[in-house]
Amino acid sequence: MKSESNPENQMILKLIYQNANQLLRLVNQLLDFRKIDVQGVQLLLSSGDIVLFVRNITYSFKELSEKKNIRFSYTTSFPSLVMKFDTDKVFKIVSNLLSNAFKFTPEGGEISVNLSMQQDEDGKSMLLIQVIDTGIGIEEDKYDLIFNRFYQVDKQAEGNGFGVGLAITREIVLLHGGNIQVKSTRGKGSKFTIHLQPGKEHLKNAEF
Numbered sequence: 520m521k522s523e524s525n526p527e528n529q530m531i532l533k534l535i536y537q538n539a540n541q542l543l544r545l546v547n548q549l550l551d552f553r554k555i556d557v558q559g560v561q562l563l564l565s566s567g568d569i570v571l572f573v574r575n576i577t578y579s580f581k582e583l584s585e586k587k588n589i590r591f592s593y594t595t596s597f598p599s600l601v602m603k604f605d606t607d608k609v610f611k612i613v614s615n616l617l618s619n620a621f622k623f624t625p626e627g628g629e630i631s632v633n634l635s636m637q638q639d640e641d642g643k644s645m646l647l648i649q650v651i652d653t654g655i656g657i658e659e660d661k662y663d664l665i666f667n668r669f670y671q672v673d674k675q676a677e678g679n680g681f682g683v684g685l686a687i688t689r690e691i692v693l694l695h696g697g698n699i700q701v702k703s704t705r706g707k708g709s710k711f712t713i714h715l716q717p718g719k720e721h722l723k724n725a726e727f
Contacts, residue, residue: 562694564603570595570634572606573648576613577632580621588626595634600646602717608691615684616650616711624654624708639714645697646715653708662701 577593584591633649703709
């Protein structure tokens with residue numbers, strides 16, 4: 520791709536590159552499932568600023584938003600939050616949610632990533648990571664199904680994928696002692712909310 524000067528060949532090479540990356544992502548997701556099924560997955564925790572970490576992941580989608588003419592924003596109600604988390608797995612969580620948002624949001628739509636804090640029913644502080652889009656949406660009776668392996672939200676949608684990403688996302692969120700919720704309206708968009716508890720006392724299967 521770097522050495523090819525012919526525009527037509529360059530376009531073909533880019534298509535091959537994109538398809539190869541998509542295949543690699545699918546293979547890696549299947550391998551993640553295999554690890555969870557056979558031996559379980561152990562969290563490798565390190566201390567870091569999760570606000571900065573999520574922001575950097577979000578900004579990596581900026582070029583895609585410009586290409587698809589999608590309004591894209593990132594907001595946070597606090598400047599930083601240092602906590603223990605598995606960087607590789609949180610990267611997969613946010614990337615999977617954003618990939619789905621861009622996949623199902625048409626040109627001219629809007630996608631946002633919002634970080635905030637709230638207290639749960641027990642008075643514990645929870646970090647909320649929300650990915651909101653104005654895409655095709657999901658029927659309420661499909662909320663549980665979309666986290667099943669290989670379930671396809673809309674078999675008629677172009678590039679609908681194999682429904683692997685959301686299932687992995689939920690598994691990883693549960694490993695972090697959190698939960699994931701979805702609210703959506705068909706034809707208007709979806710909001711996925713990740714709840715994570717700062718600290719490490721609630722984490723069992725983890726290395727520090």
